[in-house]
Amino acid sequence: MIPLRPESDPETFEDYLRKQGWIGAAILGKTWAETSLGPIAGWPQALKATIRLALGSRQHMVFFWGPDLLQFFNEAYSPTIVGMPPDPIGAPFEVYWAEVLEGVRPFAEQALSGHGTWYEDLPLRLTRGGVTKDTYWTFSYSPLYDDAGRISGFMNVVNETTRTVEARNALAGANALVASEYEKTRQALTSQREAEKRQRLLQRELAHRMKNTLAMVQAVVTQSLRHAPSLDEAAEVVSARIQALGRAQEMLTEANWEASDIREVLETALEPHKDGDDRFRFQGPAVGLSSQQAMGLALAVHELATNAAKYGALAQETGRIEVSWTAQDDRSFLFSWSESGGPPVAAPDRKGFGSRLVERVVPGYFVGRGELRYRPDGLAYRLNGSLDPEA
Numbered sequence: 001m002i003p004l005r006p007e008s009d010p011e012t013f014e015d016y017l018r019k020q021g022w023i024g025a026a027i028l029g030k031t032w033a034e035t036s037l038g039p040i041a042g043w044p045q046a047l048k049a050t051i052r053l054a055l056g057s058r059q060h061m062v063f064f065w066g067p068d069l070l071q072f073f074n075e076a077y078s079p080t081i082v083g084m085p086p087d088p089i090g091a092p093f094e095v096y097w098a099e100v101l102e103g104v105r106p107f108a109e110q111a112l113s114g115h116g117t118w119y120e121d122l123p124l125r126l127t128r129g130g131v132t133k134d135t136y137w138t139f140s141y142s143p144l145y146d147d148a149g150r151i152s153g154f155m156n157v158v159n160e161t162t163r164t165v166e167a168r169n170a171l172a173g174a175n176a177l178v179a180s181e182y183e184k185t186r187q188a189l190t191s192q193r194e195a196e197k198r199q200r201l202l203q204r205e206l207a208h209r210m211k212n213t214l215a216m217v218q219a220v221v222t223q224s225l226r227h228a229p230s231l232d233e234a235a236e237v238v239s240a241r242i243q244a245l246g247r248a249q250e251m252l253t254e255a256n257w258e259a260s261d262i263r264e265v266l267e268t269a270l271e272p273h274k275d276g277d278d279r280f281r282f283q284g285p286a287v288g289l290s291s292q293q294a295m296g297l298a299l300a301v302h303e304l305a306t307n308a309a310k311y312g313a314l315a316q317e318t319g320r321i322e323v324s325w326t327a328q329d330d331r332s333f334l335f336s337w338s339e340s341g342g343p344p345v346a347a348p349d350r351k352g353f354g355s356r357l358v359e360r361v362v363p364g365y366f367v368g369r370g371e372l373r374y375r376p377d378g379l380a381y382r383l384n385g386s387l388d389p390e391a
Contacts, residue, residue: 013048014040020055023075026089027051035090036067044147050155060160063144065153069093069108080160083129100124111141111154121161136165260294262287266323269298273305273314284325287333287387296365297335303354304337304381312379313342319378331387333366339378347374358383 017024033039037047047065054061054074062073062080070090073081081088085096093108094101103124107117120138139158146152263282270280289297301323305314313319319342325335339345348355355372358381363370368385 013043016052021075023055023073023078023089027072030090032090035070037065037070037090044152046144046146046152050144054155060158061155062158063153063155064093064108065144069153071096077158080158081128083131084127100126107139107141108154111143112151114143114151116143117141121165134162136161260289260291262289262294262297262325265289265294265298266301269301270305273309275314276317279314279319279321281320281322282324283322285327287325287327289387290365293365293387296362300358300362300370300381300383301337303358304379307354308339308342308379311343312345313339316342318342327387333368333383333385333387335381335383337379337381339380342378344376345374345379 014028017028020027028040037043050063050065051072054063054072057074058076060074060077060080062071062077064071070092071088072090073088085091088096097104103122107119110117118140121136122139124135124137125132126135137158138161139156142155142157143151144153144155262284263286266282274280305321308314308319308321313321320340322338322340323336324338325333327333359370359372363383363385366383366385366387368383370381370383373380373382
């Protein structure tokens, strides 16, 4: 066993303090008679023993004793109060720590009621060296008892954790930044892959649309040449029909080849034929057409309008054309063209490509039927089908 100090070699409390450096000197040099503790000679043994305990420890320790809770601390604790008010030895707790009193008061009251406390990383805003900043503390408050067993103060075994918390917060911030950058990079890569995928789809879709457009142009040219009485008339008809397709394609391009509203398709196709504000009357709800349906319908109304300009309602100033359409919940679709106010109409002796276009080709885009009726009061056209190309 480690031998205890022999009883024959006593040491007075004052002699002990003289060996404790500047803290012992500060205790001996303070005028305690002017405080609530009175002269050192009258201090209770419990207080002296607590001072010996604190000064002999390398753990950061500070304690408060007496009615005014006067402050004592050891060498290890002293860096904590660098830059704080002078004369810390014997300073009253509520005066010296007034800046953070509200933050620590509950713990002090608990210790003074006889119950120990423990807290990790308590944030306290503290001024040291003229600089006020957030500080953090891990500590334990414990009650202290006098010679009669009454609570006379409390001990604070404490470590300042400001640097640890700041480092932890900085690391958390760095990790959050890294995570954020990672997520941005991931999203950017995902967006790039999706963009590349869309580009490939767009290229395939463009090739498909060009193929369909060229097929339609080829059919228009072939059938127009086949049924035209002369090359000059064929050239005129082909040019007009291709221009109608071009206007429809330009409109679809502006809409990014997405669904086009039927009214916009009709107005674009019929714009060259409008010689007055009241020539055409449109009636129907907003209906979206696929790109093929839009081009087909544009070509159909171009044929109908061209025929009306030559032989029908648009050949006379009194002629009018009512264009209407309906769409049901089941995607069924009805389109009508009705002329009035023009010259008398009779069925032609033979049907050309224009008739076959509006009665057979265009209805195919709507999986339906088209019908021309030559009424005495004007030509009527009816297309009955579906807005679903695969219906």
